[in-house]
Amino acid sequence: MKFLLFIFVGGVHLLSLNSGKAIYGNGNRQRTFQEIKEEIACYGDVAKAIINLAVYGKAQNRSYERLALLVDTVGPRPSGSKNLEKAIQIMHQNLQEDGLENVHLEPVKIPHWERGEESAVMLEPREHKMAILGLGSSIGTPPEGITAEVLVVTSFDELQRRAPEARGKIVVYNQPYSNYSRTVQYRVQGAVEAAKVGALASLIRSVASFSIYSPHTGIQEYQDGVPKIPTACITVEDAEMMSRMASRGNRIVIHLKMGARNYPDADSFNTVAEIIGSKYPEQVVLVSGHLDSWDVGQGAMDDGGGAFISWEALSLIKDLGLRPKRTLRLVLWTAEEQGGIGAFQYYQLHKANISNYSLVMESDLGTFLPSGLQFTGSEKARAIMEEIMNLLRPINITQVFEAGEGTDINFWIQAGVPGKTYGSSWARD
Secondary structure: OHHHHOOOOOOOOHHHHHOOOOOEOHHHOEOOHHHHHHHHHOOHHHHHHHHHHHHHOOOOOHHHHHHHHHHHHHOOOOOOOHHHHHHHHHHHHHHHHOOOEEEEEEEEEEEEEEOOOEEEEEEEOOOEEEOEEEOEOOOOOOOOOEEEEEEEEOOHHHHHHOHHHHOOOEEEEOOOOOOHHHHHHHHHHHHHHHHHOOOOEEEEEOOOOOOOOOOOOOEOOOOOOOOOOOEEEEOHHHHHHHHHHHHOOOOOEEEEEEOOEEEEEEEEEEEEEEEOOOOEEEEEEEEEEEOOOOOOOOOHHHHHHHHHHHHHHHHHHHHOOOOOOEEEEEEEEOOOOOOOHHHHHHHHHHHHHHHHEEEEEEOOOOOOOOOEEEEEOOHHHHHHHHHHHHHHHHHOOOEEEOOOOOOOOHHHHHOOOOEEEEEOHHHHO
């Protein structure tokens, strides 16, 4: 997937295409698409050199080895934790030692949440210890926990229809999985919707297309004016089981205990490094991934892989002695899992220079076998992107899909900057 990063460094300034402005060359003459196409084709040898170094040369597997060292050394990197700040300091040093330019840290404030001890036991119609994971920013239960009857629903619409039954109960969502973007709304909004109808807590079927009795954590959001209730994810298997029990008329009772706590915001940093452009140094092509993770895994896939292939993009260009026309800027975000907190503060700090951002990129879809990239921009910009992707024909990565969006770059895309994510066929489903 890392190959998708490099071929933009000599290309045109895509922001003007996204906003409908003309692309100009020397003497302010409007350039034709054919001229742009011919310029892109000139980078064929550069693309081959990058591919050869990354796939067959000394850089083969380098990003993997770098990532393995970080995650084995630091472990999980939740927002507000000492582990995250240790990882940021290590990466700051790594980028300096790699010989990149303008390596620095930009301070931000980020949420600090800890899950504490948590458990859920079904008491009726039989005793069953359930696997759960509290959701990010959830409050905890009282020390003695919550014991209550369960109401199982499959949608927000069903919850509204059965609202009188929900008061004083634990709402269990057994929503079917359609795709991630639609189904994740139950994890994000489930507690708020349950609280609106008087529920004491909510348990959400993990947002996954399959399960091996493994709950999935993630962020959830409270809403002003709505009572905050504890919320956690349960396994697909337990959600299905309780749905079957409820359909038979069984009374289901659960004892839920969660020690989750929210602390004051913590100090953190976005980590930045560059290769400064030779001709238009003020114009920026941004590549990125996030360093933070949840606390129940090492965050190698989400999003260590994305962060490290973004770093690798700059490393390969530096190793080949290349100097892009525009500045190639790497940003390793902090607190993405909490809703893109670090990225939002970066946008607030830099948005005054938005006209200088040619393209914003993010890898946070998983580092699998790549099939192309997802792109958001005008049709003219897309046509240029398709020509650029032809440079990757030697490794059969040429497709340009829709919806190049990501939590950390959406602020820029919504403001009109072209954006892309490095995608695989798995990640789009």
